[in-house]
Amino acid sequence: MPVEYKDYYKILGVSKSASAEEIKKAYRKLARQYHPDVNKGKDSEKRFKEINEANEVLADPEKRKRYDQVGPEWARFQNGGGRPGGFQWVYTTPGGTFEGADAGAFSDFFRTLFGETGGFTSADDPLGRTRSRRARAAVGEDYEHELEVTLPEAYKGSERTLEMQVDGKTRRLSVRIPAGVRDGQRIRLAGQGGPGTGGGPAGDLFLRVRVRPHPVFAREGDDLRMELPVALHEALLGAEVTVPTLKARVSLRIPPETQNGRVIRLAGQGMPRPAGGQGDLYVTVKAVLPTKLSDEDREAIRRIGARQDDPRKNLL
Numbered sequence: 001m002p003v004e005y006k007d008y009y010k011i012l013g014v015s016k017s018a019s020a021e022e023i024k025k026a027y028r029k030l031a032r033q034y035h036p037d038v039n040k041g042k043d044s045e046k047r048f049k050e051i052n053e054a055n056e057v058l059a060d061p062e063k064r065k066r067y068d069q070v071g072p073e074w075a076r077f078q079n080g081g082g083r084p085g086g087f088q089w090v091y092t093t094p095g096g097t098f099e100g101a102d103a104g105a106f107s108d109f110f111r112t113l114f115g116e117t118g119g120f121t122s123a124d125d126p127l128g129r130t131r132s133r134r135a136r137a138a139v140g141e142d143y144e145h146e147l148e149v150t151l152p153e154a155y156k157g158s159e160r161t162l163e164m165q166v167d168g169k170t171r172r173l174s175v176r177i178p179a180g181v182r183d184g185q186r187i188r189l190a191g192q193g194g195p196g197t198g199g200g201p202a203g204d205l206f207l208r209v210r211v212r213p214h215p216v217f218a219r220e221g222d223d224l225r226m227e228l229p230v231a232l233h234e235a236l237l238g239a240e241v242t243v244p245t246l247k248a249r250v251s252l253r254i255p256p257e258t259q260n261g262r263v264i265r266l267a268g269q270g271m272p273r274p275a276g277g278q279g280d281l282y283v284t285v286k287a288v289l290p291t292k293l294s295d296e297d298r299e300a301i302r303r304i305g306a307r308q309d310d311p312r313k314n315l316l
Contacts, residue, residue: 008054008067016068020059027055028201032190035139038204052138052200059199140203141194147175147187147207151214154181155246155271175207180222180272183211216244222279223270227286230254235287245269245281252283260287 009016012026033039034048057063145164157179164171173192181187186206193203217224228243238256242249243266252264262285270279290297 006050006053008057011050011054012058014058018058020061023055023058027051027059031055031139031201032204037142138197138200140196140200142203142206143193144186144206144208146210147177148210148212149177149181150212151217151219152246153177154209154211155179157181173205177209178274180274181209181211183209183219185209217246217281219271221271222273224279224281226281226283228252228283229286229288230258232287232290235260235285243281243283246271254285258285258287260285 009018012018012023012030014022014026018026030051031048034041034044034051036045036048039048057067145162147160147162149158149160154177158177160175160177162173162175164173171192173189175187175189177187186208189205189207191202192205195202211219217226219225224246226243228241230239230241233239234241234254235258236256238258239254241252241254243252245266247269250266250269252266254264264283264285266281266283268278269281272278293301
Protein backbone atom coordinates (compact mmCIF):
# COMPACT_ATOMS: atom_id res chain seq x y z
CA MET A 1 0.00 0.00 0.00
CA PRO A 2 1.54 3.37 -1.00
CA VAL A 3 2.78 5.59 1.80
CA GLU A 4 1.12 9.01 1.86
CA TYR A 5 3.42 11.98 1.24
CA LYS A 6 3.57 14.42 4.17
CA ASP A 7 3.93 18.14 3.53
CA TYR A 8 5.99 19.19 6.55
CA TYR A 9 5.95 22.84 5.48
CA LYS A 10 2.16 22.84 5.47
CA ILE A 11 2.04 21.09 8.86
CA LEU A 12 4.12 23.89 10.42
CA GLY A 13 2.38 26.59 8.37
CA VAL A 14 5.58 27.96 6.80
CA SER A 15 6.77 28.47 3.23
CA LYS A 16 9.40 26.25 1.56
CA SER A 17 11.81 29.20 1.73
CA ALA A 18 11.29 29.69 5.50
CA SER A 19 14.41 30.40 7.53
CA ALA A 20 15.55 28.22 10.43
CA GLU A 21 14.33 30.89 12.84
CA GLU A 22 10.87 31.01 11.20
CA ILE A 23 10.61 27.23 11.43
CA LYS A 24 11.66 27.27 15.08
CA LYS A 25 9.13 29.99 15.91
CA ALA A 26 6.29 28.18 14.12
CA TYR A 27 7.15 24.91 15.83
CA ARG A 28 7.24 26.42 19.34
CA LYS A 29 3.85 28.06 18.83
CA LEU A 30 2.14 24.93 17.51
CA ALA A 31 3.82 22.59 20.01
CA ARG A 32 2.42 24.63 22.90
CA GLN A 33 -1.01 24.87 21.27
CA TYR A 34 -1.38 21.14 20.68
CA HIS A 35 0.55 19.72 23.64
CA PRO A 36 -1.71 16.94 25.05
CA ASP A 37 -1.29 18.32 28.60
CA VAL A 38 -2.77 21.65 27.46
CA ASN A 39 -5.05 20.75 24.56
CA LYS A 40 -7.58 18.02 25.41
CA GLY A 41 -9.02 17.96 21.90
CA LYS A 42 -9.77 14.65 20.21
CA ASP A 43 -6.91 14.87 17.68
CA SER A 44 -4.41 16.94 19.72
CA GLU A 45 -2.01 14.05 20.36
CA LYS A 46 -1.95 13.06 16.67
CA ARG A 47 -1.43 16.69 15.62
CA PHE A 48 1.32 17.09 18.25
CA LYS A 49 3.20 14.08 16.81
CA GLU A 50 2.91 15.49 13.28
CA ILE A 51 4.29 18.83 14.45
CA ASN A 52 7.25 17.16 16.19
CA GLU A 53 7.95 15.04 13.12
CA ALA A 54 7.85 18.05 10.81
CA ASN A 55 10.25 19.92 13.07
CA GLU A 56 12.54 16.88 13.29
CA VAL A 57 13.03 17.13 9.52
CA LEU A 58 12.90 20.85 8.75
CA ALA A 59 15.05 21.92 11.72
CA ASP A 60 17.86 19.60 10.58
CA PRO A 61 19.66 20.97 7.48
CA GLU A 62 20.67 17.48 6.28
CA LYS A 63 17.19 16.01 6.63
CA ARG A 64 15.57 19.09 5.13
CA LYS A 65 17.85 18.89 2.08
CA ARG A 66 17.02 15.20 1.58
CA TYR A 67 13.29 15.89 2.06
CA ASP A 68 13.33 18.74 -0.48
CA GLN A 69 15.19 16.59 -3.02
CA VAL A 70 12.90 13.56 -2.70
CA GLY A 71 9.61 15.45 -2.52
CA PRO A 72 8.99 15.88 -6.27
CA GLU A 73 9.81 12.22 -6.95
CA TRP A 74 8.19 10.62 -3.91
CA ALA A 75 6.31 7.93 -5.87
CA ARG A 76 9.56 6.56 -7.35
CA PHE A 77 11.45 6.80 -4.05
CA GLN A 78 8.92 4.86 -1.96
CA ASN A 79 9.00 2.01 -4.47
CA GLY A 80 12.66 1.38 -3.72
CA GLY A 81 14.29 3.89 -6.07
CA GLY A 82 15.81 5.88 -3.24
CA ARG A 83 17.52 3.24 -1.08
CA PRO A 84 17.53 -0.55 -0.92
CA GLY A 85 14.81 -2.12 1.14
CA GLY A 86 12.43 0.80 0.80
CA PHE A 87 10.95 0.45 4.33
CA GLN A 88 13.75 -1.32 6.26
CA TRP A 89 16.58 0.37 8.12
CA VAL A 90 20.01 -1.34 8.14
CA TYR A 91 22.63 -0.38 10.73
CA THR A 92 26.12 -1.70 11.35
CA THR A 93 28.10 -2.12 14.60
CA PRO A 94 31.49 -3.66 15.31
CA GLY A 95 29.62 -6.87 16.11
CA GLY A 96 27.86 -7.15 12.75
CA THR A 97 25.03 -5.85 10.60
CA PHE A 98 21.44 -5.78 11.93
CA GLU A 99 18.00 -4.82 10.62
CA GLY A 100 14.86 -3.51 12.30
CA ALA A 101 13.96 -0.50 14.43
CA ASP A 102 11.71 1.07 17.09
CA ALA A 103 10.78 4.53 15.80
CA GLY A 104 7.03 4.01 16.27
CA ALA A 105 6.61 7.66 17.23
CA PHE A 106 7.22 8.60 13.58
CA SER A 107 5.05 8.02 10.52
CA ASP A 108 5.63 5.47 7.76
CA PHE A 109 6.56 8.40 5.53
CA PHE A 110 9.35 9.48 7.90
CA ARG A 111 10.70 5.95 8.31
CA THR A 112 10.59 5.34 4.58
CA LEU A 113 12.54 8.53 3.88
CA PHE A 114 15.06 8.51 6.72
CA GLY A 115 15.08 4.96 8.04
CA GLU A 116 13.51 3.66 11.23
CA THR A 117 15.84 5.57 13.54
CA GLY A 118 15.90 8.76 11.52
CA GLY A 119 19.65 9.27 12.00
CA PHE A 120 19.63 9.73 15.77
CA THR A 121 22.79 10.24 17.86
CA SER A 122 24.55 7.50 19.80
CA ALA A 123 22.64 5.40 22.35
CA ASP A 124 22.43 1.74 23.39
CA ASP A 125 19.45 -0.37 22.39
CA PRO A 126 17.89 -3.19 24.50
CA LEU A 127 20.03 -5.80 22.68
CA GLY A 128 23.27 -4.11 23.66
CA ARG A 129 23.94 -2.74 20.16
CA THR A 130 25.04 0.82 19.53
CA ARG A 131 23.17 2.65 16.83
CA SER A 132 22.33 6.19 15.92
CA ARG A 133 19.55 7.83 17.95
CA ARG A 134 18.52 11.35 18.94
CA ALA A 135 16.08 12.38 21.64
CA ARG A 136 12.69 13.55 20.38
CA ALA A 137 11.94 17.22 20.77
CA ALA A 138 9.37 17.72 23.51
CA VAL A 139 7.77 20.74 25.20
CA GLY A 140 8.92 21.35 28.77
CA GLU A 141 6.69 20.86 31.80
CA ASP A 142 4.13 23.51 32.72
CA TYR A 143 4.38 24.92 36.25
CA GLU A 144 1.64 26.43 38.42
CA HIS A 145 2.10 28.88 41.30
CA GLU A 146 -0.40 30.67 43.53
CA LEU A 147 -0.34 34.47 43.53
CA GLU A 148 -2.17 36.36 46.30
CA VAL A 149 -3.39 39.91 45.60
CA THR A 150 -5.48 42.45 47.49
CA LEU A 151 -8.89 43.60 46.23
CA PRO A 152 -7.53 47.11 45.43
CA GLU A 153 -4.75 45.46 43.37
CA ALA A 154 -7.35 43.38 41.55
CA TYR A 155 -9.37 46.55 40.93
CA LYS A 156 -6.56 48.72 39.56
CA GLY A 157 -4.20 46.08 38.19
CA SER A 158 -0.56 46.14 39.21
CA GLU A 159 2.97 44.96 38.51
CA ARG A 160 4.62 42.33 40.69
CA THR A 161 8.17 40.99 40.79
CA LEU A 162 8.29 37.35 41.85
CA GLU A 163 11.22 35.25 42.98
CA MET A 164 10.76 31.55 42.33
CA GLN A 165 12.90 28.48 42.75
CA VAL A 166 12.88 26.54 39.46
CA ASP A 167 15.17 23.53 38.98
CA GLY A 168 17.31 24.67 41.90
CA LYS A 169 17.80 28.17 40.52
CA THR A 170 16.29 31.48 41.65
CA ARG A 171 14.28 33.12 38.89
CA ARG A 172 13.01 36.72 39.03
CA LEU A 173 9.90 37.39 37.00
CA SER A 174 7.95 40.58 36.34
CA VAL A 175 4.20 39.92 36.28
CA ARG A 176 1.42 42.26 35.14
CA ILE A 177 -1.83 41.70 37.05
CA PRO A 178 -4.72 42.83 34.81
CA ALA A 179 -7.38 45.15 36.21
CA GLY A 180 -10.50 43.22 37.22
CA VAL A 181 -8.70 39.89 37.70
CA ARG A 182 -10.91 37.33 39.49
CA ASP A 183 -10.22 34.88 42.27
CA GLY A 184 -9.06 31.59 40.71
CA GLN A 185 -8.16 33.16 37.36
CA ARG A 186 -4.91 31.96 35.79
CA ILE A 187 -2.25 34.24 34.30
CA ARG A 188 -0.03 32.53 31.70
CA LEU A 189 3.65 33.38 31.37
CA ALA A 190 4.73 31.74 28.12
CA GLY A 191 8.06 29.93 28.13
CA GLN A 192 8.66 30.32 31.88
CA GLY A 193 8.02 26.68 32.78
CA GLY A 194 10.34 23.70 32.67
CA PRO A 195 12.99 23.41 29.95
CA GLY A 196 12.18 21.44 26.81
CA THR A 197 14.11 18.38 25.71
CA GLY A 198 15.71 17.57 22.39
CA GLY A 199 15.51 21.20 21.35
CA GLY A 200 11.83 21.49 22.27
CA PRO A 201 10.39 24.75 23.68
CA ALA A 202 10.10 25.46 27.40
CA GLY A 203 6.77 24.95 29.12
CA ASP A 204 4.62 27.74 30.54
CA LEU A 205 4.15 29.11 34.03
CA PHE A 206 0.56 29.57 35.20
CA LEU A 207 -0.15 31.89 38.12
CA ARG A 208 -3.42 31.09 39.88
CA VAL A 209 -4.76 34.29 41.46
CA ARG A 210 -6.14 34.35 45.01
CA VAL A 211 -7.89 37.63 45.93
CA ARG A 212 -7.66 38.38 49.64
CA PRO A 213 -10.95 39.14 51.48
CA HIS A 214 -11.55 42.87 52.03
CA PRO A 215 -12.79 44.30 55.35
CA VAL A 216 -15.40 46.55 53.69
CA PHE A 217 -16.28 45.17 50.25
CA ALA A 218 -17.58 41.74 49.27
CA ARG A 219 -17.24 40.78 45.60
CA GLU A 220 -19.94 39.08 43.52
CA GLY A 221 -18.65 38.66 39.97
CA ASP A 222 -17.98 42.20 38.76
CA ASP A 223 -20.24 43.77 41.42
CA LEU A 224 -19.33 44.84 44.95
CA ARG A 225 -21.44 44.93 48.09
CA MET A 226 -20.98 46.79 51.35
CA GLU A 227 -22.88 47.78 54.49
CA LEU A 228 -23.19 51.49 55.22
CA PRO A 229 -23.83 52.56 58.83
CA VAL A 230 -26.15 55.59 59.08
CA ALA A 231 -27.43 57.42 62.13
CA LEU A 232 -31.10 57.07 63.05
CA HIS A 233 -31.87 60.67 62.25
CA GLU A 234 -30.18 60.31 58.82
CA ALA A 235 -32.36 57.32 58.01
CA LEU A 236 -35.51 59.09 59.23
CA LEU A 237 -34.95 62.58 57.83
CA GLY A 238 -32.67 61.81 54.87
CA ALA A 239 -29.10 62.99 54.39
CA GLU A 240 -26.12 63.29 52.06
CA VAL A 241 -23.37 60.94 53.24
CA THR A 242 -19.88 60.03 51.97
CA VAL A 243 -19.31 56.48 50.80
CA PRO A 244 -15.89 54.87 50.14
CA THR A 245 -15.30 53.03 46.84
CA LEU A 246 -12.18 51.35 45.47
CA LYS A 247 -11.62 54.37 43.22
CA ALA A 248 -12.50 57.37 45.41
CA ARG A 249 -15.04 58.61 47.94
CA VAL A 250 -18.44 59.50 46.49
CA SER A 251 -21.54 61.25 47.78
CA LEU A 252 -24.71 59.21 48.38
CA ARG A 253 -28.18 60.60 49.08
CA ILE A 254 -30.12 58.71 51.76
CA PRO A 255 -33.83 59.33 51.09
CA PRO A 256 -36.06 60.34 54.04
CA GLU A 257 -37.67 57.46 55.97
CA THR A 258 -35.15 54.91 54.60
CA GLN A 259 -35.78 51.51 56.16
CA ASN A 260 -32.98 49.54 57.75
CA GLY A 261 -31.60 47.03 55.21
CA ARG A 262 -32.55 49.04 52.15
CA VAL A 263 -30.16 48.48 49.22
CA ILE A 264 -29.02 51.44 47.13
CA ARG A 265 -27.19 50.88 43.83
CA LEU A 266 -24.23 52.99 42.77
CA ALA A 267 -23.81 52.32 39.04
CA GLY A 268 -20.29 51.83 37.67
CA GLN A 269 -18.60 51.70 41.06
CA GLY A 270 -17.85 47.96 40.96
CA MET A 271 -14.95 46.00 39.43
CA PRO A 272 -13.62 46.59 35.88
CA ARG A 273 -14.98 44.15 33.31
CA PRO A 274 -12.59 42.42 30.84
CA ALA A 275 -14.73 43.53 27.89
CA GLY A 276 -14.91 47.12 29.15
CA GLY A 277 -17.07 49.05 31.59
CA GLN A 278 -17.52 48.31 35.28
CA GLY A 279 -19.84 46.49 37.62
CA ASP A 280 -21.96 48.23 40.27
CA LEU A 281 -21.64 48.83 44.00
CA TYR A 282 -24.66 47.82 46.12
CA VAL A 283 -24.88 49.66 49.44
CA THR A 284 -27.00 48.18 52.24
CA VAL A 285 -28.20 50.75 54.76
CA LYS A 286 -27.57 49.78 58.37
CA ALA A 287 -29.28 52.18 60.77
CA VAL A 288 -27.37 52.64 64.01
CA LEU A 289 -29.64 53.31 67.01
CA PRO A 290 -28.60 56.04 69.46
CA THR A 291 -27.53 55.24 73.02
CA LYS A 292 -27.32 57.28 76.27
CA LEU A 293 -30.78 58.74 75.75
CA SER A 294 -31.90 61.70 77.85
CA ASP A 295 -35.40 61.99 79.32
CA GLU A 296 -36.23 64.45 76.59
CA ASP A 297 -35.05 61.95 73.92
CA ARG A 298 -37.20 59.21 75.41
CA GLU A 299 -40.25 61.42 75.43
CA ALA A 300 -39.75 62.37 71.78
CA ILE A 301 -39.42 58.71 70.84
CA ARG A 302 -42.62 57.86 72.76
CA ARG A 303 -44.50 60.49 70.80
CA ILE A 304 -43.23 59.04 67.53
CA GLY A 305 -44.12 55.53 68.67
CA ALA A 306 -47.64 56.58 69.60
CA ARG A 307 -48.29 57.62 65.99
CA GLN A 308 -46.63 54.60 64.39
CA ASP A 309 -48.58 51.58 63.15
CA ASP A 310 -47.90 48.23 64.78
CA PRO A 311 -45.00 46.75 62.74
CA ARG A 312 -46.07 43.22 63.75
CA LYS A 313 -49.74 43.44 62.80
CA ASN A 314 -49.36 41.14 59.83
CA LEU A 315 -47.69 38.39 61.84
CA LEU A 316 -49.72 35.37 62.94
